[in-house]
Amino acid sequence: MSISQTAPVSSGALWTGRALSTIIVLFMIFDGVIKLPPLDIVTQTMTQLGWPADANAARLLGIIGLVSTALYALPRTSLLGAILLTAYMGGAVATHVRIGSPLFSHILFGVYLGVILWGGLFLRDLRVRALFAN
Template structure:
């Protein structure tokens, strides 16, 4: 079965994918938006993670996150956006692991987001389902 022959997702699967993707988009918009001014809480919580309390660094991270999120939200660029967001979350995982934060609540939080991100995309994008056929 080629990508063009992929069966569309059921209505329930499609809407589940949209909701999961929407949760990720809303979370990442919030995450990026608080880094743009940046709020004092953002720069102060960066220090224990080994980042400088620098507004420009926070803004840069916010912009990268927001651009990646916008790419993920747009159907034509959703796969590249998912890849970029996965890389962004990988940086967060590495940062939390490096400073010894708790495994399940802090360090793996990026993994949880990544699973939701890819599940949402898988359910709403027939191209991805054709590329990764979990069942036949």
């Protein structure tokens, strides 16, 4: 099934997709921006998660998150951004599994974000619907 054969996106689905995507974009902007200075709470949290207490490591993660988020927010590159953000979330899940964090509140948080991310993209982008229709 090609994009032209995919049913058009209804107004409700489009706005729901935009709202879900906005939640992800706002969360990831916050997550990325706090890692840039980085704040003491970021360094302390990274140490608790087994990451080095290195400002450059936090900045690098912040930049990766922000660039991936920008790609996700732009319609032309949203699929690439979704893939990169999914990888980013996978790293967060792996980090929490490694240190034995609680399952539903910490380990699966990245999975929850990934479901919202892909759900938002599915609802707002015909190309993604076409991928899943085949």
